[in-house]
Amino acid sequence: xxxxxxxxxxxxxxxxxxxxxxxxxxxxxxxxxxxxxxxxxxxxxxxxxxxxxxxxxxxxxxxxxxxxxxxxxxxxxxxxxxxxxxxxxxxxxxxxxxxxxxxxxxxxxxxxxxxxxxxxxxxxxxxxxxxxxxxxxxxxxxxxxxxxxxxxxxxxxxxxxxxxxxxxxxxxxxxxxxxxxxxxxxxxxxxxxxxxxxxxxxxxxxxxxxxxxxxxxxxxxxxxxxxxxxxxxxxxxxxxxxxxxxxxxxxxxxxxxxxxxxxxxxxxxxxxxxxxxxxxxxxxxxxx
Amino acid sequence: xxxxxxxxxxxxxxxxxxxxxxxxxxxxxxxxxxxxxxxxxxxxxxxxxxxxxxxxxxxxxxxxxxxxxxxxxxxxxxxxxxxxxxxxxxxxxxxxxxxxxxxxxxxxxxxxxxxxxxxxxxxxxxxxxxxxxxxxxxxxxxxxxxxxxxxxxxxxxxxxxxxxxxxxxxxxxxxxxxxxxxxxxxxxxxxxxxxxxxxxxxxxxxxxxxxxxxxxxxxxxxxxxxxxxxxxxxxxxxxxxxxxxxxxxxxxxxxxxxxxxxxxxxxxxxxxxxxxxxxxxxxxxxxxxxxxxxxxxxxxxxxxxxxxxxxxxxxxx
Numbered sequence: 001x002x003x004x005x006x007x008x009x010x011x012x013x014x015x016x017x018x019x020x021x022x023x024x025x026x027x028x029x030x031x032x033x034x035x036x037x038x039x040x041x042x043x044x045x046x047x048x049x050x051x052x053x054x055x056x057x058x059x060x061x062x063x064x065x066x067x068x069x070x071x072x073x074x075x076x077x078x079x080x081x082x083x084x085x086x087x088x089x090x091x092x093x094x095x096x097x098x099x100x101x102x103x104x105x106x107x108x109x110x111x112x113x114x115x116x117x118x119x120x121x122x123x124x125x126x127x128x129x130x131x132x133x134x135x136x137x138x139x140x141x142x143x144x145x146x147x148x149x150x151x152x153x154x155x156x157x158x159x160x161x162x163x164x165x166x167x168x169x170x171x172x173x174x175x176x177x178x179x180x181x182x183x184x185x186x187x188x189x190x191x192x193x194x195x196x197x198x199x200x201x202x203x204x205x206x207x208x209x210x211x212x213x214x215x216x217x218x219x220x221x222x223x224x225x226x227x228x229x230x231x232x233x234x235x236x237x238x239x240x241x242x243x244x245x246x247x248x249x250x251x252x253x254x255x256x257x258x259x260x261x262x263x264x265x266x267x268x269x270x271x272x273x274x275x276x277x278x279x280x281x282x283x284x285x286x287x288x
Numbered sequence: 289x290x291x292x293x294x295x296x297x298x299x300x301x302x303x304x305x306x307x308x309x310x311x312x313x314x315x316x317x318x319x320x321x322x323x324x325x326x327x328x329x330x331x332x333x334x335x336x337x338x339x340x341x342x343x344x345x346x347x348x349x350x351x352x353x354x355x356x357x358x359x360x361x362x363x364x365x366x367x368x369x370x371x372x373x374x375x376x377x378x379x380x381x382x383x384x385x386x387x388x389x390x391x392x393x394x395x396x397x398x399x400x401x402x403x404x405x406x407x408x409x410x411x412x413x414x415x416x417x418x419x420x421x422x423x424x425x426x427x428x429x430x431x432x433x434x435x436x437x438x439x440x441x442x443x444x445x446x447x448x449x450x451x452x453x454x455x456x457x458x459x460x461x462x463x464x465x466x467x468x469x470x471x472x473x474x475x476x477x478x479x480x481x482x483x484x485x486x487x488x489x490x491x492x493x494x495x496x497x498x499x500x501x502x503x504x505x506x507x508x509x510x511x512x513x514x515x516x517x518x519x520x521x522x523x524x525x526x527x528x529x530x531x532x533x534x535x536x537x538x539x540x541x542x543x544x545x546x547x548x549x550x551x552x553x554x555x556x557x558x559x560x561x562x563x564x565x566x567x568x569x570x571x572x573x574x575x576x577x578x579x580x581x582x583x584x585x586x587x588x589x590x591x592x593x594x595x596x597x598x599x600x601x602x603x604x605x
Contacts, residue, residue, distance in 0.1 A: 025408065036418050039421075039432040040424070054435065101327055105328040105329070108320070108321045113317065120329065129587075131584055131587045133584075135336055136343075138339020157335060161335055191317065220427075222426065222543065223560075237425070259429065262428045270423055278484055
């Protein structure tokens with residue numbers, strides 16, 4: 001017992017000594033971190049201020065009374081609920097679609113030997129090298145011809161198919177051992193059962209990585225929804241918020257309240273599982 | 289985010305052993321691959337391959353606002369584009385922006401190296417502080433930056449005035465400054481992802497290397513240059529490619545921060561903004577399609593140069 005408390009005391013003093021040696025590092029990191037976080041704090045503060053306070057010189061950082069009515073006003077000036085619903089729908093649909101399609105295809109590319117597998121996979125990866133603008137006009141025409149302009153399905157459709165997600169899933173399936181697959185096959189399971197029951201649960205971290213990247217990308221996506229929708233009531237939030245910025249004057253506090261609400265779901269989602277999110281994103285980048 | 293991939297393919301790909309016994313022929317899997325890959329490839333064909341071909345065709349046509357009445361005009365869209373002043377200025381703006389956001393990589397490296405110092409406390413707090421901007425919806429968070437950069441009541445100028453700078457510029461409406469302001473936003477928004485990638489690379493570097501270097505009397509700075517940077521070169525290369533491609537795709541930040549009618553708009557207009565303007569605002573889809581082809585060539589050339597150049601400085605362990 002006394003042995004343990006002694007070592008803990010030693011390590012505590014060592015920790016303090018290390019942190020003291022690092023005081024300058026702490027100072028720099030904290031100051032830089034404040035710069036990173038400041039816009040969000042400022043946004044929150046302005047979202048409950050008055051327009052006059054936002055425009056005041058010298059600046060009023062802390063509003064004297066909290067104007068929560070800015071938040072309720074967003075719902076009258078903007079079809080906010082509908083735009084929010086569209087954002088949720090396109091995000092959920094794209095994520096679900098990518099998870100299913102990319103994991104199935106990734107599995108086949110990794111574990112089913114078939115003729116033409118290499119070239120087909122190569123052809124799939126090719127679209128990763130092509131910048132998005134090269135297919136936007138064509139996608140617009142297809143979506144228009146399908147009668148999907150001004151609909152969430154028009155926004156959703158192209159984003160269901162992702163070469164990047166398929167690539168990630170293929171990598172994940174390639175890393176799995178053969179034994180379980182063989183055992184399942186001996187037990188008479190077919191390819192679908194092996195995939196669904198045995199292999200898919202084993203690549204959960206990669207499914208999570210695909211989920212994070214797709215959710216982020218869908219929720220924040222701007223250019224494609226901007227092309228597909230032109231009426232306020234059909235836009236997702238990422239486009240709709242801009243309509244609050246008038247040609248000549250902007251109601252800043254309203255804009256701040258709407259922006260805060262548009263970003264809140266992503267922040268809530270990610271801060272409840274922060275560690276896994278960071279790991280997932282790191283793994284979707286490079287495996288060092 | 290879609291572009292994240294190219295380098296993931298080159299950097300991470302093909303590493304793992306894939307067992308494929310000689311006895312397993314195509315017959316063994318039967319029609320399963322069609323079922324597994326078919327839906328994806330069908331969608332990719334409809335929404336990616338075919339649109340790319342469409343774009344090439346459209347770039348040789350002139351049509352009315354809705355793409356009707358197309359007539360073949362050969363290379364006219366391209367020659368028009370090459371002789372107009374729009375293209376050179378869009379290329380210049382795009383390149384300036386890209387170079388500016390690339391400066392975010394050394395900055396991110398400094399931050400990541402500090403966060404990953406052994407024994408440093410509050411790592412979690414710092415990681416999340418620097419990570420937050422990466423999550424933010426560009427359209428929404430750019431609105432705050434617009435206020436910060438505002439010429440009359442923006443915090444930046446009020447700060448500068450308090451330091452005795454009497455007439456600081458109207459950042460977002462002055463041609464020379466607007467692109468810089470957008471790039472500051474771009475760097476701020478990209479640091480989070482950079483730090484994540486660099487941190488995961490830093491954690492993989494064995495501590496013994498630093499211990500051995502310390503025994504040999506290498507200074508901290510020497511260790512950083514001779515151990516950290518070379519061993520992080522795959523991550524640095526990955527981020528260089530990603531940032532370059534991302535820089536070429538500049539649109540969201542411009543659309544959010546530089547509105548139409550802004551006098552700085554022509555001086556910040558990127559290639560993608562030019563594309564959007566021609567194809568979807570000016571109803572000149574042929575012109576827009578030609579811009580898209582220029583962007584494609586541009587990305588291809590720069591990526592190729594970077595991949596050739598990487599042999600000189602990227603060390604894979």
